[in-house]
Amino acid sequence: MGNPISGERSAACARISKFYNRAAWIDGRAEEQLEQVAGWPGMTAVAGFPDLHPGRFGPVGAAFLADRIWPQLVGPDIGCGMALFRLDLPRRRLKLDKAARRLAVLEDGADLHQALAALDAAGLTGLIGPEALGTIGGGNHFCEVQVVDEVMDHTRTDLQKDDLCLLVHSGSRGRGAGIFQGLDDSWKQGFAAESDAAARYLALHDAAIRWARVNRALIASSASEALGCEARLICDTVHNHVVPHSDSWLHRKGAACPEGGLVPLAGSREAPSYLLEVPDTVPEALGSVSHGAGRKYDRSSMHGRIRKTRSDLAALTRTRFGGRVICGDRDLLLEEAGQAYKDPDQVLQNLAGFGLANAVARLLPLVTFKTTGGAA
């Protein structure tokens, strides 16, 4: 990665706060990245969370406070986030294989009329189009039916054990990536807060954020319609964005911004997810918290960790909870295997230990939808 300003030595390193202990699985390269970014010009504070892992331009699972805007600390998927919905479908009415088949409608995206109406309601008409709206995308994105396994704090939710939920992880699809790639090279040194380049970036960024929220809502709408029920939003939290924060700019990269004091923490297809309450009482955490378990192993290394026989790959489509995984892309199926991710219970233990979050509910995966198609 390296400091993007060659030759310029930063006067001082930002304050670095690490919210994990020795028991946490942290890749040394991610910590090196955290320390390097802390030395970038104008950086005043950085926070690393227990899901920390290496990224392209800096670590993922971290928040960065600076006097300028660094688009690479938001990354290409501007507006990516996790939205959790409650489904008004009794668990006994969910047939896993039938649900798995019906969720294939997500491959098509949203109905065009519905998409245009949703964009209009979000004030995006004329700013950003409906193409790919309602689609999940690739990588770590998914739409997952989950069941509430236990409610730990009934004061923060009306969820009950055995309720069904939908967790949607998606972002701005090609929009954010296009915005990032379309920037002139001056982004490599950060945008001065008052510059025209910053204003142009922020306008596009804000539209991508809103588009990504609409995208998650439409994914949930399509999924719940396919399952014959309705989805009610619990919270929708963004984890890739830059926002004003105490006279500076707060960058979140794989670090969630709570909504109504709540955040979903995604586990994996082989591990629980959690609904967290975030008291926001630790200023060094920069109003942020983990959005998931975090990768343990990078994508390429997963190809050497799992055998690719027909039966080994078939085993990846069933989970230890008896759940289903729909992923017609063989590479993606193993790159996103449960073992590629850290233990969410360990992540939660660290967050709770530092006073950043408490578990409200534990949810188990039942149907993890990625894609029907892809590589043969």
Next chain:
DNA sequence: ATGTTC
């Protein structure tokens, strides 16, 4: 991450 693509 990606209207990515050997």
